Amino acid sequence: MDARPEFDAYVGSDGVTVDTRDVELLRAIDSEGSLSSAAASLDRSYAHAQRRVVELEDAFGSLVERQRGGADGGGSELTDTAVDLLATFERVRTSFEGITEVAETVLAGTVVERDGELATVDTAAGRVRALVPEGDGDVQLTLRADAVTLTDPDDTPLPDSTSARNRFSGTVSSVETGERVARVAVDVGADDPVLALVTERSRAKLDLEAGREVVVSFKATATRGVPV
Structure with a gap:
């Protein structure tokens, strides 16, 4: 799920x-x-x-x-x-x-490898593949919450079977619910939690609440980096 x-x-x-x-x-x-x-x-x-x-x-x-x-x-x-x-x-x-509104995650990191505009960035949560058009030192990554997928640890597809190659294990730290949409914050070991937007129906099916262990996944193209 x-x-x-x-x-x-x-x-x-x-x-x-x-x-x-x-x-x-x-x-x-x-x-x-x-x-x-x-x-x-x-x-x-x-x-x-x-x-x-x-x-x-x-x-x-x-x-x-x-x-x-x-x-x-x-x-x-x-x-x-x-x-x-x-x-x-x-x-x-x-x-x-x-x-x-204002649902995005900001991660600080350092570019350690580059392949054109795509870069591998070391962050406190681990390595992230991201779009970083320029810069080879410290960067700031921005990840849209609507580009994040949350999965059950026992039901997460293998990396080769999905285009969302960035993935981290984490624990839900908070859930802010609306009538149709919920904003979920997941602690993945970085300074700030990763934010994800999900439907209320999906939140209920996955039983997303504080303390729930999940896997956070997102595409490299959904993550933008700028030099700092």
Whole structure:
């Protein structure tokens, strides 16, 4: 079992998820006053927009109240359910952005070998392969948290079977959870822990909590170094 950094802000029900495009459509219906005008304003086909609204309503309930003809020519407006759904999505999105903000690891090290822009760097955690365009002395490595994969020590693939050749054994030191995403800090023996972003579902499946032993893996191309 592993926790891979694949996530986005969404709200789900009955196998149907509301994503950013759906939110844009609902908000356009609210502002334009009709489904056809909303689709046109977003440069989408009316048939596709209508089909998507039906799919969402099958999962979440009535979202758009439609009026036909009349003196005002009819139109559409959002139901209370749709307003609540948009509020929930915004709350999830805010939580998502808060948990992922400034999620990166900085490692200090020294270049000991170079192969073009790729370098082998000695760090307190061990040797790291990283992109270091220039410099042969001390460097500072930056690793994006969304590029880190966490695996169970007993279920970690062999190095030759994955492109994520950088790997360290470590212990989870803290977990910061959001509604959909968790930020996990792993002590690998460096001055600062390695940060990883995983979905809440992956966090639960891997039972990520303080004290849990894991293997941290990441690609050389996800690690950037600059001279210091």
